[in-house]
Amino acid sequence: MIDRGGLSQALATAVAVGGxxxxxxxxxxxxxxxxxxGAAITLMSGPDGQEPVCATxxxxxxxxxLQFDLGDGPCVESFTTGRAVLVSDITDGADARWPVFxxxxxxxxxxxxxxxxLSVGAAxxxxxxxxxDTPGSLDDDELAAALAAVDAAVWTLLEHGAASTLDGDRAGxxxxxxxxxxxxxxxxxxxxxxVQAGLRPGAALARLRAGAFATGRPIAEMAADVVSRxxxxxxxxxxxxxxxPPMTSTYDTxxxxxxxxxxxxxxx
Amino acid sequence: xSTAMSSQGREKDLVAxxxxxxxxxxxxxxxxxxxxxxxxxxxxxxxVDAAGLLLTDQRGSxxxxxxxxxxxxxxxxxxxxxxxxxxxxxxxxxxxxxxxxLGTESRWPLFTDRxxxxxxxxxxxxxxxxxxxxxxxxxxxxxxxxxxxxQELRVGQALADVATIAILAERSTRERELLTEQLQGALNSxxxxxxxxxxxxxxxxxGMDEAFARLRRHARDTGTRLADVARGLTEAxxxxxxxxxxxxx
Numbered sequence: 001m002i003d004r005g006g007l008s009q010a011l012a013t014a015v016a017v018g019g020x021x022x023x024x025x026x027x028x029x030x031x032x033x034x035x036x037x038g039a040a041i042t043l044m045s046g047p048d049g050q051e052p053v054c055a056t057x058x059x060x061x062x063x064x065x066l067q068f069d070l071g072d073g074p075c076v077e078s079f080t081t082g083r084a085v086l087v088s089d090i091t092d093g094a095d096a097r098w099p100v101f102x103x104x105x106x107x108x109x110x111x112x113x114x115x116x117x118l119s120v121g122a123a124x125x126x127x128x129x130x131x132x133d134t135p136g137s138l139d140d141d142e143l144a145a146a147l148a149a150v151d152a153a154v155w156t157l158l159e160h161g162a163a164s165t166l167d168g169d170r171a172g173x174x175x176x177x178x179x180x181x182x183x184x185x186x187x188x189x190x191x192x193x194x195v196q197a198g199l200r201p202g203a204a205l206a207r208l209r210a211g212a213f214a215t216g217r218p219i220a221e222m223a224a225d226v227v228s229r230x231x232x233x234x235x236x237x238x239x240x241x242x243x244x245p246p247m248t249s250t251y252d253t254x255x256x257x258x259x260x261x262x263x264x265x266x267x268x
Numbered sequence: 269x270s271t272a273m274s275s276q277g278r279e280k281d282l283v284a285x286x287x288x289x290x291x292x293x294x295x296x297x298x299x300x301x302x303x304x305x306x307x308x309x310x311x312x313x314x315x316v317d318a319a320g321l322l323l324t325d326q327r328g329s330x331x332x333x334x335x336x337x338x339x340x341x342x343x344x345x346x347x348x349x350x351x352x353x354x355x356x357x358x359x360x361x362x363x364x365x366x367x368x369x370l371g372t373e374s375r376w377p378l379f380t381d382r383x384x385x386x387x388x389x390x391x392x393x394x395x396x397x398x399x400x401x402x403x404x405x406x407x408x409x410x411x412x413x414x415x416x417x418x419q420e421l422r423v424g425q426a427l428a429d430v431a432t433i434a435i436l437a438e439r440s441t442r443e444r445e446l447l448t449e450q451l452q453g454a455l456n457s458x459x460x461x462x463x464x465x466x467x468x469x470x471x472x473x474x475g476m477d478e479a480f481a482r483l484r485r486h487a488r489d490t491g492t493r494l495a496d497v498a499r500g501l502t503e504a505x506x507x508x509x510x511x512x513x514x515x516x517x
Contacts, residue, residue, distance in 0.1 A: 086449065
């Protein structure tokens with residue numbers, strides 16, 4: 001049995017650290033608690049655009065590097081499909097999905113490879129790539145632990161899209177309150193903010209997160225204000241409180257002019 | 269209520285529902301769209317007032333993936349059961365859970381209060397299971413106290429079973445891995461749909477329900493998967509003009 005309490009504590013501590021040190025701390029938690037031989041996080045903007053963030057060992061770094069050199073492998077597949085890619089034995093010839101990569105990866109000693117997309121819907125940030133030097137599937141316990149690490153990694157990486165670095169204590173606080181990204185309003189608000197401020201979904205979510213910390217509120221509460229149209233984000237990055245405008249029944253497709261001058265409140 | 273439906277008409281609807289699902293299963297189908305269809309079928313075929321479907325997120329919690337209406341208060345009620353309620357019990361025990369009269373229910377005080385506030389008087393939950401795996405639960409709400417009949421429960425369970433098979437459709441020696449990939453993929457699709465709803469709600473100045481209805485209608489009109497319409501909107505690769513117009517204009 002995995003000590004889930006110990007893992008949660010390690011992940012919460014990692015998240016509170018903030019910045020790229022947090023990503024490495026998450027990977028180390030995966031290696032210590034799941035357990036894995038090695039783990040790496042890579043930021044990605046497309047099949048060809050990647051930025052290694054951290055790796056716990058040379059093997060994990062090499063496995064990532066190989067895939068991006070070859071433009072193929074479970075990491076690339078996980079990122080492009082937005083799905084986890086779980087390989088119980090990369091040296092098993094019956095699994096013929098990535099023959100070139102598999103041959104090269106076998107030389108690193110890796111057997112089981114478990115890649116998880118670091119995504120929140122359309123906000124695709126990168127991948128968490130874990131490997132083991134023994135073959136075999138993840139059991140339910142190990143899978144749940146790995147997914148907890150995925151959530152922590154996503155939460156951590158959102159900072160990369162935010163305008164400013166967040167204060168560590170605050171960065172961790174929402175994390176302690178359960179799954180901050182499990183609420184539908186957070187995703188709806190992300191969509192609304194991306195239209196309001198002309199941002200990609202990942203950047204919009206990062207702004208929402210940063211805004212919540214700046215005002216010391218839970219992200220779900222801030223999201224609810226956005227969804228109920230009490231709060232908007234301008235293209236210049238400023239938050240505005242508004243009195244909720246009535247929704248038009250005439251299906252006006254134009255931009256709303258619902259802010260009264262003087263009714264705005266700088267929040268960040 | 270279902271009793272008002274003639275048995276002949278009901279049988280016809282039932283056949284149509286299963287034929288439609290079978291058609292979906294042999295094509296390149298969209299899990300989320302299939303699950304939404306299932307919730308709609310429950311309302312039509314079982315005479316329930318609302319239906320919702322929750323899947324395990326494999327982190328020890330349940331997530332709403334589809335509902336017969338996307339009204340926020342209802343989705344909240346489904347989601348509340350990640351903490352407490354008939355769906356959670358159903359998922360944990362892999363057995364149907366019945367609460368025919370919430371007025372006398374004491375198992376889930378928080379859930380029961382909220383459900384009654386929203387005007388629901390009875391709730392039933394049916395497990396989604398296959399070969400020892402439980403992957404979620406189907407939740408059925410009635411506005412009046414209702415003990416569902418054996419036959420309705422069997423139809424409901426059959427619908428839930430088809431949905432389970434759909435999710436586990438890709439069968440191979442990699443079944444374990446594929447289950448995770450499918451489940452996580454479905455949950456991520458659901459998030460993309462929420463983001464797309466938000467985008468469309470903002471652009472067209474409409475509510476989330478209407479935004480969802482338009483996304484779904486557009487998917488049907490164009491023969492596109494709902495998840496692909498949502499993804500196209502979030503990635504700006506889809507011409508959103510038809511979605512900005514109110515329907516029928």
